Amino acid sequence: MGAIEDVYADLDADVSLEEFREAVEEKVEQMGGLADEETAAMLIAHELDEEGGEVESVADIEPGMEEVKFVAKVVGVGDVRTFERDDEDREDGRVLNVEVADETGSVRITFWDKQADAGEDELEVGDVLRIAGRPKEGYNGVEVNVDQAEPDDETDIDVQVQDTYRVEDLSLGLSDVNLRGKVLDTDSVRTFSRDDGSEGKVANLKLGDPTGRIRVTLWDERTEAAERLDPGVSVEVVDGYVRERDGDLELHVGNRGAVEEIEEDVEYVPETADIAGLEIGDVVDVGGVVRSADPKRTFDRDDGSEGQVRNIRVQDETGDLRVALWGEKADKEIAPGDEVQLADIEIQDGWEDDIEGSAGWQSTVTVLGEAGPGAAGGDAGDGSAGGGGETGLDAFGGDGDADGGTGDSTASTSGSAGADGDAESDGEYVEFTGTVVQAGDPIILDDGEQTVSVESSADVTLGQKVTARGELSDGTLDAEDVF
Numbered sequence: 001m002g003a004i005e006d007v008y009a010d011l012d013a014d015v016s017l018e019e020f021r022e023a024v025e026e027k028v029e030q031m032g033g034l035a036d037e038e039t040a041a042m043l044i045a046h047e048l049d050e051e052g053g054e055v056e057s058v059a060d061i062e063p064g065m066e067e068v069k070f071v072a073k074v075v076g077v078g079d080v081r082t083f084e085r086d087d088e089d090r091e092d093g094r095v096l097n098v099e100v101a102d103e104t105g106s107v108r109i110t111f112w113d114k115q116a117d118a119g120e121d122e123l124e125v126g127d128v129l130r131i132a133g134r135p136k137e138g139y140n141g142v143e144v145n146v147d148q149a150e151p152d153d154e155t156d157i158d159v160q161v162q163d164t165y166r167v168e169d170l171s172l173g174l175s176d177v178n179l180r181g182k183v184l185d186t187d188s189v190r191t192f193s194r195d196d197g198s199e200g201k202v203a204n205l206k207l208g209d210p211t212g213r214i215r216v217t218l219w220d221e222r223t224e225a226a227e228r229l230d231p232g233v234s235v236e237v238v239d240g241y242v243r244e245r246d247g248d249l250e251l252h253v254g255n256r257g258a259v260e261e262i263e264e265d266v267e268y269v270p271e272t273a274d275i276a277g278l279e280i281g282d283v284v285d286v287g288g289v290v291r292s293a294d295p296k297r298t299f300d301r302d303d304g305s306e307g308q309v310r311n312i313r314v315q316d317e318t319g320d321l322r323v324a325l326w327g328e329k330a331d332k333e334i335a336p337g338d339e340v341q342l343a344d345i346e347i348q349d350g351w352e353d354d355i356e357g358s359a360g361w362q363s364t365v366t367v368l369g370e371a372g373p374g375a376a377g378g379d380a381g382d383g384s385a386g387g388g389g390e391t392g393l394d395a396f397g398g399d400g401d402a403d404g405g406t407g408d409s410t411a412s413t414s415g416s417a418g419a420d421g422d423a424e425s426d427g428e429y430v431e432f433t434g435t436v437v438q439a440g441d442p443i444i445l446d447d448g449e450q451t452v453s454v455e456s457s458a459d460v461t462l463g464q465k466v467t468a469r470g471e472l473s474d475g476t477l478d479a480e481d482v483f
Contacts, residue, residue: 003038059104063137072100073157074127076175099175168211175241181207182268185364208268225259234266276318282347288316323357339369433467458482
């Protein structure tokens with residue numbers, strides 16, 4: 001082979017040998033005999049390598065690539081920021097961050113100085129750009145320092161851009177996302193060290209709206225929202241951006257974004273599976289009333305760290321399920337009689353050939369209605385669970401009254417067990433008022449301070465508040481009357 005063929009054989013470019021030979025001959029002619037065919041071939045090969053870097057999609061861009069060329073749609077335009085340079089003789093620098101995306105993902109591109117000024121004046125959300133630049137690792141993933149960007153009116157990028165989103169509208173690559181939802185769960189703030197030695201902070205929320213739910217990741221200053229907001233309040237996320245983790249979409253909020261409580265009550269209606277139909281391996285949502293709640297236990301992991309877990313038993317109209325709450329979820333204030341919704345729990349093989357649920361870091365545990373003093377038989381003469389309308393146990397388990405109203409007599413004896421209020425008195429005729437946390441045989445009532453087993457054939461409903469009268473012996477009330 002000749003010199004041209006030798007150089008061509010090592011060339012990694014989409015060009016034919018004939019096209020390469022013609023380019024070499026033109027280069028020799030251009031240089032007026034100052035370069036032979038081998039030198040000209042090497043120069044052409046270098047030029048072709050410089051033209052390389054074309055990637056098929058945003059997802060193909062990785063830090064460490066010398067240069068990339070790609071086409072993407074503008075989905076967010078930031079503000080130009082100024083900064084002081086190390087060289088005091090030079091004027092302040094300017095930088096503009098722009099979020100672009102295609103069907104495979106999104107990436108932040110960065111314009112500097114004059115390019116930043118031009119980008120702020122000319123770029124709009126929805127523009128399609130043909131971009132050349134140098135990738136690097138940024139705080140929130142890969143970024144591209146732009147060498148050149150020009151409009152591309154011929155290419156269609158199928159990425160949705162709108163002002164306000166619902167959970168079902170989100171897709172990988174979106175930024176400047178505004179979304180309203182109900183807080184379902186919060187995590188504690190965690191710290192970490194960045195590669196540059198600085199300390200970062202991260203925390204998570206779970207939000208739901210009428211179309212679904214999503215995990216929200218908060219960074220640095222925005223992590224305070226996880227400590228400020230309580231489950232059940234409605235919020236608006238402003239200027240979020242969508243990323244992917246373990247195959248699921250997440251909405252991220254950095255220092256440009258915000259999470260603020262709003263007066264609007266955003267509706268979230270979970271779709272739950274029947275407990276009776278669950279099988280090992282399912283990852284499901286279940287809802288029901290807490291039948292029992294064990295104390296939290298701690299244990300040592302293999303790596304020497306300490307873990308914690310708490311078991312609760314949840315009952316719906318079809319059956320009951322033991323659920324293990326791991327990590328921070330074991331700290332949640334959950335008591336018998338509470339109405340809960342458990343999302344993304346994994347069904348596993350449990351004790352004695354039974355199944356059980358596992359609520360790990362990816363799960364959501366939401367208390368929809370608390371037992372409270374009213375549900376437990378305190379000051380609840382109106383018969384409501386929690387003392388406030390169709391919420392909590394009344395909304396879940398029944399109308400809260402066995403006979404349409406407890407009346408003043410129930411209010412005066414609510415929670416009492418004999419003249420001295422001691423449910424442990426044996427052989428005494430007592431009256432005990434509590435919430436039904438087990439409707440089977442026996443019936444179990446809970447008044448918020450103690451539980452009593454009631455022997456009765458009365459037809460009661462889980463979550464209903466009833467009064468039982470009869471003889472109490474060894475912690476069991478042999479009821480003559482349940483109303």
